[in-house]
Amino acid sequence: MTGSPTARRRRLAIELKRLREESRLTCSQVGAELDWSSSKVSRMETGRVRVQPSDVDALCRFYETSDDLRALLKSLAKESKAKGWWHAHGDAIPTWFSVYVGLEQAAANLRSYQAEYIPGLLQTDEYAAEQCRAWVDHTPDDVQRMVTVRMRRQELLTEEAAPDLWAVVHEGALRHVVGNRAVMTRQLERMLELGKLKNVTVQVLPFDAGAYPTTGSYTLLGFPEQEDLDMVYREGLTDSVYLEDSKDVALYTKAFDHLRALASSPQRSALLMTRLLEEYSL
Numbered sequence: 376m377t378g379s380p381t382a383r384r385r386r387l388a389i390e391l392k393r394l395r396e397e398s399r400l401t402c403s404q405v406g407a408e409l410d411w412s413s414s415k416v417s418r419m420e421t422g423r424v425r426v427q428p429s430d431v432d433a434l435c436r437f438y439e440t441s442d443d444l445r446a447l448l449k450s451l452a453k454e455s456k457a458k459g460w461w462h463a464h465g466d467a468i469p470t471w472f473s474v475y476v477g478l479e480q481a482a483a484n485l486r487s488y489q490a491e492y493i494p495g496l497l498q499t500d501e502y503a504a505e506q507c508r509a510w511v512d513h514t515p516d517d518v519q520r521m522v523t524v525r526m527r528r529q530e531l532l533t534e535e536a537a538p539d540l541w542a543v544v545h546e547g548a549l550r551h552v553v554g555n556r557a558v559m560t561r562q563l564e565r566m567l568e569l570g571k572l573k574n575v576t577v578q579v580l581p582f583d584a585g586a587y588p589t590t591g592s593y594t595l596l597g598f599p600e601q602e603d604l605d606m607v608y609r610e611g612l613t614d615s616v617y618l619e620d621s622k623d624v625a626l627y628t629k630a631f632d633h634l635r636a637l638a639s640s641p642q643r644s645a646l647l648m649t650r651l652l653e654e655y656s657l
Contacts (some may be wrong), residue, residue: 381477384455386603387431394438395420409433412647428452433593469544475608475615476524478596480531484539486595486631489581491551493562494542496532497569497577502562529568534576541576542570543634549579549651560655563648570645578638579647587637588630 386601395405404415418424428449435445487494503525507518529538552559570577594608606617607627
């Protein structure tokens with residue numbers, strides 16, 4: 376499997392959960408057989424913790440998997456211990472967001488709805504800095520490191536195996552002046568530039584779009600491997616929520632498709648941004 380260490384850990388978790396469910400066993404039953412706690416088995420299946428190759432070996436022998444599958448899963452466990460580039464930035468990336476960055480790096484497609492701000496992957500460094508400075512407990516050094524990380528994340532859009540990004544941005548986010556009009560001018564220019572990439576689609580949800588099915592911003596992540604199911608990411612002030620249940624993902628997918636239908640076409644969205652650009656430039 377290609378992708379980041381985080382994605383490999385998630386793939387491993389999916390496989391371990393599948394093996395247990397196919398054996399029709401609970402986490403408690405598996406734990407009792409291996410002299411582990413049920414919480415240890417459960418944590419292995421969440422993808423939020425690193426699993427030791429020795430534990431994978433024990434599970435595979437218990438589930439009586441093939442030698443090839445055991446070798447693959449042990450390999451995933453070893454590779455998931457590697458650190459991604461984002462770990463070098465320390466606490467510039469909170470632990471709860473570090474998981475998202477790792478998944479983002481491995482995604483084949485990203486579908487994002489943003490109601491209040493420009494999506495991070497489309498921000499200029501000036502806009503990002505203004506947004507980071509809004510947090511009263513961030514020092515100038517904190518802000519600089521956070522901006523550096525955000526700009527580094529954007530590099531994935533122009534890589535050879537770049538994911539497809541489809542962003543629906545509420546018109547209010549474009550009219551909300553962050554910093555000053557000059558900052559917004561350069562921000563809109565950046566969005567228009569990135570919107571020309573073949574793997575980037577930007578739509579604006581206008582004020583007159585009517586009612587729509589959402590309770591806030593979110594991102595749908597899709598992965599290249601069929602075994603790695605789509606997931607939903609929602610971010611709060613101090614933490615984040617990852618939704619992986621197929622019913623939840625299906626509901627968010629349907630809601631996003633509805634938003635795309637209500638939003639202006641990419642061409643009309645570009646015209647709106649161009650008009651706003653002219654307003655900000657006055």
